[in-house]
Amino acid sequence: MTIKVAVFDAYGTLFDVAAAARRASREPGGAALAAHWQELAATWRDKQLQYTWLRAITGQHEPFWRVTVDALDYALEAHGLSEQATLRDRLLALYRELDAYPEVPEMLSRLRAGGLPTAILSNGSPEMLLDAVTSAGIGDLLDAVLSVEDVGVYKPDARVYSMVGARFDCTPKEVLFVSSNGWDAAGAAGFGFRTIWVNRAGLPMDRLPDRPAHVLTDLESVPELATAP
The missing domain is CATH 3.40.50.1000 (HAD superfamily/HAD-like)
Known part of the structure; x- marks a missing residue:
């Protein structure tokens, strides 16, 4: 047909969903991310997808931006970067312009x-x-x-x-x-x-x-x- x-x-x-972490790692102030931006990007993406599936299964829908923020917060904590508020804000801003x-x-x-x-x-x-x-x-x-x-x-x-x-x-x-x-x-x-x-x-x-x-x-x-x- x-x-x-x-x-x-x-x-x-x-x-490219990895672009936000890659770009942030190369900017002034991105030193904390430079060594393992790929790992953070992968964790961020994995959790983002997992949260959509879980919300679909349980009927607890939230907009994708909320899911994206939650997934990033998990990823930052998992990689020892949860205290980096400026980095968090920059990553979220960059995600809007992948x-x-x-x-x-x-x-x-x-x-x-x-x-x-x-x-x-x-x-x-x-x-x-x-x-x-x-x-x-x-x-x-x-x-x-x-x-x-x-x-x-x-x-x-x-x-x-x-x-x-x-x-x-x-x-x-x-x-x-x-x-x-x-x-x-x-x-x-x-x-x-x-x-x-x-x-x-x-x-x-x-x-x-x-x-x-x-x-x-x-x-x-x-x-x-x-x-x-």
Whole structure:
């Protein structure tokens, strides 16, 4: 079936979630972070995802910004940096303006040039997504930015994936969904999307009932897969 819309997860897929810690470690005053910014970034991301799953399971939804702050506080304490208030504030500010991966603007431009609408479907809060999209300068390359806040639950709940069909008047099989999270790509595949897992880190495939149709190491070849039979 012909693909009618290309939809992307935001954090880790279009935007580099490690960028905040990396940039903070290189700034004046970042010495405390310089030696292990990668470890802090990984803990921050792991807890951020874990908290979304736990909140979805327990029905205790909070906006993604709250989850992001809580995850950072955990990560700072875990790495002995909980007393660094200035660093905490800077990391949170930088998270609102994460770097997009280098191939993102051209890849989105190629999809749009081929007549395919593009969208974000993200756990992110609307204001967070607006900041990230604006900072990356890709707003004019997106037809929609969809946030889970409209349904009040996090991925991989089916109510999140159903937002795409409601917005673009299409069936699941007419959606190409791209995520850097293996569990997200699997969840979307189970919903009926044609999915791509962007496996930048070379991780093993998640042992889940559904699997992505394609696995890539970056986003460059997404336009070709979007038009493949």
